[in-house]
Amino acid sequence: MLPLLLLAPTLxxxxxxxxxxxxxxxxxxxxxxxFAPYATILTSPVYLKVLxxxxxxxxxTTAGCLVLGYPIAYVLTVARPAVQGLVLIxxxxxxxxxxxxxxxxxxxxxxxxxxxxxxxxSLGLSDxxxxxxxxxxxxxxxxxxxxxxxxxLTLFGAMLxxxxxxxxxxxxxxxxxxxxxxxxxxxxxxxxxxxxxxLVFVSALGxxxxxxxxxxxxxxxxxxTIMVLAGDLLNWPLASAAGVLLLxxxxxxxxxxxxxFSLDRMFGGxxx
Numbered sequence: 001m002l003p004l005l006l007l008a009p010t011l012x013x014x015x016x017x018x019x020x021x022x023x024x025x026x027x028x029x030x031x032x033x034x035f036a037p038y039a040t041i042l043t044s045p046v047y048l049k050v051l052x053x054x055x056x057x058x059x060x061t062t063a064g065c066l067v068l069g070y071p072i073a074y075v076l077t078v079a080r081p082a083v084q085g086l087v088l089i090x091x092x093x094x095x096x097x098x099x100x101x102x103x104x105x106x107x108x109x110x111x112x113x114x115x116x117x118x119x120x121x122s123l124g125l126s127d128x129x130x131x132x133x134x135x136x137x138x139x140x141x142x143x144x145x146x147x148x149x150x151x152x153l154t155l156f157g158a159m160l161x162x163x164x165x166x167x168x169x170x171x172x173x174x175x176x177x178x179x180x181x182x183x184x185x186x187x188x189x190x191x192x193x194x195x196x197x198x199l200v201f202v203s204a205l206g207x208x209x210x211x212x213x214x215x216x217x218x219x220x221x222x223x224x225t226i227m228v229l230a231g232d233l234l235n236w237p238l239a240s241a242a243g244v245l246l247l248x249x250x251x252x253x254x255x256x257x258x259x260x261f262s263l264d265r266m267f268g269g270x271x272x
Contacts, residue, residue, distance in 0.1 A: 022247070025240045025243050025244060026240070026244055028236050028237055028240040029237055029240035029241040029243075029244050031237070032237050033237060036237075037237045037238045037240070037241035037242075038241050038244075038245070040238060040241075041238070041241055041242055041245060042245075047225070047242070050220055050221065050222055050225050051222060051245075053218070053219060053220060053221065054205065054221045054222045056136075057136070057139055057140065057143070057204065057211070057219065057221060058201050058204040058205055059201070060136070060140045061140055061143040061144055061147060061200065061201075061204045062197050062200045062201045062204065064140060064144040065144050065147050065148050065150075065151035065196075065197075065200050066151060066193065066196070066197055066200075068144065068148055068151075069148055069151035069152040069155055069196070070155060070193070072087070072091070072152050073151075073152050073155035073156040073159055074155075074159065074185075075087065076088065076152075076156050076159075077156065077159045077160060077162075091148075091149050091152050091153065092149060092153075094145070094146070094149060095149060099146060099209050099210065100209055100213075102142070102145060102146060103142050103209055103210045103213040103214055104213065106133075106138060106141060106142045106145070106214055107133065107213060107214065110132040110133045110138050110141070110214075111132075111133050112129040112133070113129070114132070114133075116130075116132060117129040117130055117132065133214065134214065134215060134216040134219075135215070135216060135218070135219065136215075136218075136219055138214040138215065139210065139211050139214050139215040139219045141214075142210040142211075142213075142214045143204055143207055143210050143211075146210060147200045147203055147204060150196070150199055150200055150203065151196045151197075151199075151200050154192065154195055154196035154199055155189070155192050155193065155196050157192070158189060158191060158192020158193075158195065158196070159189055159192060162185060162188045162189060166184050166185075166188070167180045167181075167184055167185060170183070170184050194257065195257075198253060198254070198257050201253070202250050202253060202254070205222070205223075205246060205249065205250060206223050206246070207221060207223060208221070208223040208224055208227065211223075211224060212224055222242060222245075222246055223246075225242060226239050226242045226243055226246075229242065
């Protein structure tokens, strides 16, 4: 009885602010015209393009975070405590700034009269400003910068659980540092790569502020479409259907990860 009483506030909070809103969203998507909103989203070229664009941006963001984050996470595992603490502070520091501030900072850097274009023009690398803003590049850069700490910290936690004595054993048997990394460390870090990539991809699916500020019409994501449908067009059934589809995609990704790699690995557990 006592555990139930202790969990009651959390259960009430989750029910009131998570389960009930989701139930209302699902009900609104079917209440008026049944499956018609889903058929519209899945057959309309406009909404299909938005879905494909969302997946493309999320894949680019995840790949960029992985390429940049893996070396940093690896360095954190082999660095001295003082260096490790300094790098961790630098990794976490961006979280102290709001998403809007970080997105606007990229507008200052990448604009036609921004710092990057001024440097390019002053060095004579181009005779006109480069199109660095309001495209896939600017959206990807902004989202990677925001989600990179999540990738690094998740990889770092996974790498810390790798037994370093296995690398010493490989070295004793004549393996070079590169071969020991390639044949021992990297394969053991794959569960962390899968978990970090999943977390970044799922987080990127719901981004709104960054693509709205840094992207153009060609980079419209599903969250922006939901906002327009609900706030401007007042088309609640269609907006709810889009939200349900986004939830379904996220759930399927989690189920696939749990099927092949087990969600317990995200939290330090061992797959059974």
